[in-house]
Amino acid sequence: MATDPHQQTYDVIIVGGAIMGSSVAWWLSQSPDFQGRILVVERDPSYALCSTAHTNSCLRQQFSEPLNVRISQFTASFIKNLRANMGGDPRIEDLTIQSFGYLYLAHNKAHADALRAAQAMQRRLGAATRILSRDEIAQDFPFYQLDDILLGSHGTRDEGYWDGGALFDWFRRKAVAAGVEYVAGEVEAITTAQDKVVNVTLSSGQTLSCGHLVNAAGPRARLVARMAGLDIPVEPRKRFTWVVKAERPLDRQLPLTIDPSGVHIRQDGPETYMIGARPDPDPAVDPDDFHMDHGLWEHHVWPIVATRIPQFDALKIVHEWAGHYAYNTLDQNAVLGPHNKVENFYFINGFSGHGLQQAPAMGRGLAELITTGSFQTLDLCPFGYDRIVEGRPIGETAVI
Incomplete structure (x- = not known):
């Protein structure tokens, strides 16, 4: 990746070249309403430490807000028809979804009622989710210990694992092929004047004029916003993942099971399983902190897994590995669109673990906003920055 931009002026500068930045770049490059220059600035050209590289790469329909369901449905359709959606390039393979489904387990009445209400909404939108009684869960998945469980919600279509890394790679490669410029480096300063970003200064010392600036910096979103004198309630929160081999593997696929404790586990291979958990307490961390907490596994995660699935003793x-959520402390949902005062500073931040599965729709939406001034497909206005100013959270409850 080059380190020196070819131009001094860009219509759009995107800070962060992982899946969000590359999605925006590709969608912009495909828009007939946009003919400008695009620069993507990426601090880690290997992408080894970005959130995209540490994702568990899953997709679900099971949200409590209809808009989040629609976003996932668009992703499912987009990736299953990826070649056609990206111009028919014969090198591109349509991606598949290993639809083992998510299984949310409810252990109290409030959670059970919330799952029932969400599932009814999901079905109205065409999602193939179903409510299972405790006996029905036991019949379909007899390996669970269910003494404390009232019911579950399970997805049977377009829920499960998919190759998010391949989508990221094609967003980036096709953006470059369309003329988007990527450089390795960091934005060290953002200059504003009369409520607009006017230029950015790179770590090389080079200053570039900027028509629109997109903050796609993942867990570093707040640091980028502060360079422009702005703020966003997004911070790095550490999330841990373990891939394990079972001495006694299950005789059928394991859904992505969300235990009431928050620990989740899914099928990863014929005899391997992927387990994820958050620390408790769950503080903000340095974005360069990838240290594993081995005690969390020994004293918290493994006992929960072995209790829920006794066969996993x-x-x-x-x-x-440890990765980071770009965690929105207001409501654990994305912030998308312009700042309320600095009108050409755009956010695509704070996905709180939903980012990979939302990248196609969110990149498309932000490209529409930049080129036409409004959303043309999905109305993503509820994710706007105004709600941050007003302290008005989105009511999404299905947050893992």
């Missing part, structure tokens, strides 16, 4: 860790 013997697990061997084969891989583990």
Whole structure:
């Protein structure tokens, strides 16, 4: 990746070149309403430490807000028809979804009622979700210990694992092919005047004029916003993942099971399973902190997994890592669109674990906003920055 931009002036500068930044770049490059220059500035050209590289790469329909369901439905359609959607390039394979489904387990009446209400809404939107009684869960998945469970909500179509890394790669590659410029470096300063971003200064010392600036910096979103004198309630929160091998693997696919404790586990291979958890307490961390908490596994995660699935009393860790949520402390949902005062500073931040599955729709939406001034497909206005100013959270309850 080059380190020196070819131009001094860009219509759009995108800070962060992982899946969100590359989605915006590609959608802009495909828009007949946009003919300008695009620069993507990426601090880590290997992408080894970005959130995209540490994702568990899953997709679900099971949200409590209809707009989030529609966003996931668009992603499912987009990736299953990826070649056609990206111009018919024969190198591009349509992606598949390993639809083992999510299974939310409810252990109290309030959670059960919330799952029932959400599932009714999801079905109205065409999602293939179903409510299972405790006996029905036991019949379909007899390996669970369910003494404390009232019911579950399970998805049977377009819910599960997919290759998000491949989508990111094609967003980036096709954006470059369309003329988008990527450079390795960091934005170190953002200059505003008369409520507009006018230029950015890179770590090389080079200053570039800027028509629109897009903050796609993931867990570093707040640091980028502060360069422009702005703020956003997004911070890095650490999330842990373990890939384990079971001495006694299950005789059928394991849904992505969300235990009431928040620990979640899913099928990862014929005899391997992926387990995720958050720390408790769950503080903001340095964006460069990828240290594993081995005590969390030993004293918290493994006992929960072995209690819920007694057959998993013997697990061997084969891989583990820590990654970051770009965690929106207001409501754990995205912030999308312009700042309320600095009109050409755009956010695509704060996805709080939903980012990979929302990247196609969110990149498209922000490209529409930049080129036409309004959303042309999905109305994504509820994710706007105004709600941050007003302290008005989105009511999404299905947050993992």
